Amino acid sequence: MKTKNMFIVFVVVAVVQAFVPLKMIYDTEKINDEGVVYKFKTQPIDPNDPFRGKYITLRFEAENFKTTDSLMDMRQDVYVSIEKDSEGYARVKEVLREEPEEGDYFKAETYYFSTNGLRLNFPFDRFYMEESKAPQAEVAYRKYSTAKNPKPAYALVAIKDGETYLKDVIVDDKPIREYVMEQQE
């Protein structure tokens, strides 16, 4: 191939390379601006990823869905339609095989079925933190949760057209970063 053609192909490749992260940013910013924000009661644990760094994994109360419909396949993609309960926290309204036409919903995965109902995996289960803080977040949360009458920790999630954006994790009414820093002091 001639240098000129090579260069043209390279420019195309470079545009695609840059397009991917930029599209990720654009999509998420859109959910952030236009989505409806829900609070999901949660508990954080700390693992890490070789490339993306330390994060806390979130387990949600709402991932346990009481249902008698045991016909769902495991590890199947489903649509979770969501509503707010009397205290303002997110609650699963329905688990659907088809995309709902109205209301707020997102895509999740069925995990397993037990006597307690259906266990789901929500997609927004990773919250990245500075490497020194992620392990401490887990410890701090554990301490916090064993205290007397703690307010529930929750995740702030913006939802729009089936897409989600995990904005922050709140412990004791503060963003978890601040909470961990306060505990360090």
Next chain:
Amino acid sequence: MSSIIKDLPELISHNIISEQTAKNIERYYAAKKEDQGSNTLMIFGSIGAILVGLGIILIFAHNWDNFSKTVKTILAIAPLLLCQIAAGYAIFKNKSQLFKDIAGILLFFTVGSSIALVAQIYNIPGDLEGYLLSWTLLCMPLMYLLRSNMLAFLHLGFITYYAVVAGYFETERPWPYLLLLGAFIPFYLRRLKGHPFGRITSLFNLLFPLSLIITLGAFLAGVGEFGFLVYMALLGFIYNTGLLPKLESRNDYLRLGSVGIAFILLFSSFKWVWEEMETQQVVESYYIILWAILFAGMLYIAIRNGGKQFYKNAFQAVTVLFPVVYLIGMANSVLAAILDNVMVLALGVITVKQGIDKVDFRKLNFGLTIIAALIICRFFDTNMTFALRGVLFVCVGVGFFVANSMLVKKKRANVLNTPEDEN
């Protein structure tokens, strides 16, 4: 080397070698020289660039709390754009290969780091295999555009990594690996054609079959004992490829193939493997098709190499016989286990003999290792007394000493005899 080239006209004039041979010799040394020319600086430059690239990823993975989201986002995208400009400049101005390699490697890593960092800033979910897949796909054309061997190595390494994560740690079958591997093959073939003797080519000759061996398992989740058969077909394919005249004597296909074949035979020499096989349910057609493709490929190359005598070599014979033993094993596990053990023993003995005949220490010790490994394996599923086990170990140990010292003597005798022969 230069003295050989200088002597070529003389050798031609005395009819010692033909003109064609002289040309071949010249071409060989020219190719070798070219390969060495792009040597030390390129290797260290590339290692440096890889370290810098990995360093960038780690620095970002720290996740700096003090920066705002906007600053973090700019930091995620800016290195990518800078490296793209550098790589684009390298192509446009047709800069040196060193420049291209370093720009390419840095670009490779910044593509990965930009996606990772954006995912981190925005808590975008996604599994590791999906991330590795988009990363390698986005960088796939770079090895061709920058004509960079280093990028081809990175590509091969990362697609293998992807397949391992997807196939071994998750239960997905990593089909995209085949596409990504297909993208690498033309690059590899061009390299084989242009620089068949180059050091970099021989590194490809090692890493390419190694990637195949590692990745096959990623396609075999849940295969059960039939996996031995599929692996044997792949290893036979690799071994026979190593015998191709174009590749022979300067590649790791043979080495990987023979070690792999011996390993599979040893692994399947246990009684319980065959007992389990007797009770195994019907094998899914997917695995049978996979095996058939690999086995047909193996036979095709073997026949192309050796015509009707393609099974003459002990390792080739074993790969053809193994499916037969497997079929027997479906009906009679004891007989199959015995046959398997006989094959391992035969393989070991024949390799030892070849090692002695050809005064090849590597072969001799490889054969002895196979025999020793077979004995150790039998400790686990037979009720030999400790005394007998001890005696066997002593025998094998003595065997190593005796065989090697015999070979040393033989080699000395050969060296001493050679000048006399010439006189």
